[in-house]
Amino acid sequence: MIYPLKHYRTRRCLIAITFVAVAFSFAGCAHQSATQSTSTSTTLYERLGGEATIDAIVENLLYRIADDPEVVVFFANTNIDLFAESLASQLCDVSDGPCRYEGPPMDRAHQHMGLTDVHFNRLVEHLNAAMQDEDITLGARNELLGRLAPLYADIMRLQ
Amino acid sequence: MMLFQAMFSPPSSPFRHSLSRCLAFCLAVSLALASAPSFAGSRILGTGGVSAIEGAAGGGLSPWAVLASTASEREIGVTAATTRAWVDDYRLTVTGASLNIYDRIEVSVARQTLDLETLGGELGQDIYGAKVRLFGDVLYHPWGIWSVGAQHKRLVDGAIPTALGADETSGTDVYLSASKLLFSAVAGRNVLLNATLRNTDANQGGLIGFGGDQGSRSWVAEGSVGIFITPQWIIGAEYRQKPDNLSVAEEHDWQSLYSAYFFNKHLSLTGAWLDLGDIAGLPSQRGGYLSLQAAF
Numbered sequence: 086m087i088y089p090l091k092h093y094r095t096r097r098c099l100i101a102i103t104f105v106a107v108a109f110s111f112a113g114c115a116h117q118s119a120t121q122s123t124s125t126s127t128t129l130y131e132r133l134g135g136e137a138t139i140d141a142i143v144e145n146l147l148y149r150i151a152d153d154p155e156v157v158v159f160f161a162n163t164n165i166d167l168f169a170e171s172l173a174s175q176l177c178d179v180s181d182g183p184c185r186y187e188g189p190p191m192d193r194a195h196q197h198m199g200l201t202d203v204h205f206n207r208l209v210e211h212l213n214a215a216m217q218d219e220d221i222t223l224g225a226r227n228e229l230l231g232r233l234a235p236l237y238a239d240i241m242r243l244q
Numbered sequence: 245m246m247l248f249q250a251m252f253s254p255p256s257s258p259f260r261h262s263l264s265r266c267l268a269f270c271l272a273v274s275l276a277l278a279s280a281p282s283f284a285g286s287r288i289l290g291t292g293g294v295s296a297i298e299g300a301a302g303g304g305l306s307p308w309a310v311l312a313s314t315a316s317e318r319e320i321g322v323t324a325a326t327t328r329a330w331v332d333d334y335r336l337t338v339t340g341a342s343l344n345i346y347d348r349i350e351v352s353v354a355r356q357t358l359d360l361e362t363l364g365g366e367l368g369q370d371i372y373g374a375k376v377r378l379f380g381d382v383l384y385h386p387w388g389i390w391s392v393g394a395q396h397k398r399l400v401d402g403a404i405p406t407a408l409g410a411d412e413t414s415g416t417d418v419y420l421s422a423s424k425l426l427f428s429a430v431a432g433r434n435v436l437l438n439a440t441l442r443n444t445d446a447n448q449g450g451l452i453g454f455g456g457d458q459g460s461r462s463w464v465a466e467g468s469v470g471i472f473i474t475p476q477w478i479i480g481a482e483y484r485q486k487p488d489n490l491s492v493a494e495e496h497d498w499q500s501l502y503s504a505y506f507f508n509k510h511l512s513l514t515g516a517w518l519d520l521g522d523i524a525g526l527p528s529q530r531g532g533y534l535s536l537q538a539a540f
Binding site: 207 | 286287288316317318319347381383384385386426427428431432433434474475
């Protein structure tokens with residue numbers, strides 16, 4: 086079978102355009118869902134289960150940190166009650182809940198701790214596991230992780 | 245470790261014996277299933293992609309910007325993979341291994357064997373690859389992860405490619421690649437985007453030599469879109485543009501629909517449907533693809 090070259094080029098071009106279109110519509114959807122969740126009735130905070138569930142996630146996370154020798158060392162001089170309260174208010178704030186995070190900025194809060202990607206990844210895994218334990222849906226988990234991901238730059242800035 | 249000695253030993257000897265290859269891989273898989281989680285790298289599950297057919301971390305047909313295994317800063321990761329693709333008139337077997345140093349540098353080796361089931365005989369090449377992460381992170385950086393890589397390819401026997409009009413029996417591809425995960429992009433699921441720009445003179449990835457009467461080096465684009473249905477399971481599509489250097493063997497772009505499942509940080513299984521177009525004069529090659537990767 087001989088494939089006409091002209092025909093083939095057109096097909097190739099069409100496939101490339103389809104790829105780009107699909108990629109951009111994904112990016113568009115992501116943007117839309119990010120803006121929608123602030124305007125429509127259900128906030129991420131509500132989908133996470135509100136204050137009670139966020140407190141449960143934080144508590145679960147703290148137990149996981151306590152059991153992880155590589156991470157717990159960073160909390161040696163931390164007032165755990167204050168930390169728990171501050172983290173819960175941050176999660177509430179970032180998920181469009183009725184709170185305002187008033188703790189220190191992320192770069193100052195973590196400065197000179199000697200954190201590496203290893204520690205950051207470990208905490209992400211602990212947080213994700215804590216959310217799974219509290220039966221948070223995959224969609225809400227992904228969205229919260231997506232909103233927290235940009236904090237990486239701030240947390241690592243003053244290491 | 246016996247397995248990795250076998251993977252890195254000079255071509256010709258152990259690769260030829262499919263029994264030893266099979267045994268080595270069974271060993272790798274049992275180690276993968278048995279090893280404690282502490283051997284795993286600290287990066288998140290799935291962020292190392294799977295093994296592409298040229299040995300580098302990627303999606304199957306195309307390399308991605310991510311580095312193999314889940315090794316992070318100050319960690320070292322090793323992967324071993326075996327891959328088989330069946331299309332109408334050919335069968336491709338790939339055995340490869342890679343090393344990730346500090347999530348900065350990836351080096352890889354792969355041996356490809358293409359059985360010419362209709363034409364008779366076989367073609368083979370060895371691919372030595374290196375990839376360097378320039379900056380970024382697939383999850384945390386707003387621009388994703390960006391890497392550059394090179395793949396040096398050497399044909400085992402250049403007689404058939406030379407007879408078809410190929411200029412060279414070895415060649416080197418260089419590429420720039422970017423990957424980015426979009427959190428909660430579609431129905432609450434994370435979407436992975438990859439784009440690769442490659443400069444190459446390889447005909448059918450190098451298996452039919454390098455350069456020819458219609459041209460030599462050119463820039464080609466490769467891309468993929470995947471959606472993580474669950475954190476362990478991604479499905480998607482890949483597209484790879486190819487040069488067309490040989491007038492006697494028209495070459496088409498490659499495309500695939502893939503599904504990759506990460507059992508844990510040590511073991512992944514990838515299946516795909518391939519459409520590779522015409523290969524060496526035989527039209528419209530379509531078929532299946534299976535790849536198993538073990539990582540430490």
